[in-house]
Amino acid sequence: MIRKPEEIQPTEKKIRMLIAGYPGIGKSTLALSAPRPLHIDCDFGVDRVEPQYRKPFIQPGSYAEILNDLQPGNLTDFDTLVFDTGGKLITLMSQWAILQDAKYGQRDGSLSLKGYGYVGREFVRLMDYCFYTLKKHIVIIFHATEEKDGDNTRLRIKVEGQTKNNVWEPMDLGGFVEMIGNDRTIGFSNCERYFAKGTRGIHGIYKIPDLKENPNNFLTWLFGQYNQKSEAEIAAAEEQKAKYEKAMEAGRAIIAKVTDVDSANQQAGEMAKLDHALTSEAEIKTEWVQKTKALGLAYDKTSGQYVKGVVA
């Protein structure tokens, strides 16, 4: 069914989020603040979460077990699937891939190049299944690792091989958890420390509320903000896009009328009257220049008119 852009109902949108940070900084507790979470504890680390913040969990011994548990009938009580950690999930996925086909593995049990490609695609397929078929929010946790890059030390997610690029692609949000002074924070904007991912008005650094004084519901609040901002941002973007399309269409109609010196001088005035949006002015101006050049016309700055041939 083909739907029009204005039919988008952003409040229904589920969110895919990646959380990265050093071990022990509270990533799991933060992830469990999402709406009605199921904790998929691949790391077997639920005991490290303080008892009052623990949520229903599974501790899969294999990727096949995860696939078996993630059936629609098992998940009616949950709105969010928390994968803890993504690194361990990919390890389980790798073992499963080698069992599917020996060419995905090497003799030492590690993945072959083909295996990395297969696991990368399976990761994206799993995320799509959780998002589109199961219709759940997804929160996936990664440990962060430091990498030296010239004078800078950068944080990156800890995953082997090319998979570290693929895991970001389906995500709506990707944030790094860090301590700034005494505050726990999560940053969604690119900076010298890391390359993150913010969309739909969720940008910059957010302070994570202190759990001594607040309930553990930060991600539930953030997802609400995302959907509210999303609605406003989509509306504003649609308005700008419509104005842009209108300016481009009107500009191209003007350019089509230019056939010689007289029409160029006549239509130049019409071009100046266009109401522009986004980059329509730069784009249509280039098309105008291409057309006048093709007709062998040049702009004479002294007279303020187009003339045939080259201006001396």
Add this chain to the structure above:
Amino acid sequence: MAYLMTHSLLSSWLYSMKENPFADATTEDTSKEDFLRVLRREPTPTTEAMQNGIDFENLVTEICGCVPHEQTTLIGKAPRPEELIPEKIRNNPWFDAAFKVAKIVQGGQFQHVATMRATVDNVELLLYGRLDVLHAGNIFDIKFSKSYDRGKYIDSTQHPMYLELVPAADSFTYLVSNGTDVWTEKYRRDETHSVFPVINDFLRWLRNTGLMGLYQEKWGAK
């Protein structure tokens, strides 16, 4: 008189400034030599990596030329976009990746030239950039890279320079492919540093090293 300032020149200089942790007294400093060649505007031979980048971008452009814009955005209308593309192009081993990129940049203006005059450290400059694609408030740059790590372009001067050149653009997106996968690396205007401090440092470095004369001789703008 104004002097040309491009992202490639800044990028070459910054690369030559990077410390090599493995260097010793016998290490030949090729990056410095490479930078001097760029400063002297000597033609550089096309490497395999450069040729791959050119070929991939050409493939994307060819695909965009075959498929009208509305064919990529409407679903269920015959013929399917792929069917409009000649078999020779579809048989290219990079076709699937190039098609993904083409769907993103379709309808945009390719090879858009943007310029801007500015005075930095008392030097009149003409900032110049040739954008791969400009479309509806977004700048796109198509890259072909066999080794890519997310965040690879965070220190690049390309997105700061191009966002300066096109003030109406909101974002700059690198579309990176290895011929199979496509990754996007997007920088919004509000999270992008100004390019002018880098230009300022570059001009001072030229003065301090006695290379300002060479720059002014070779990079004069009309």
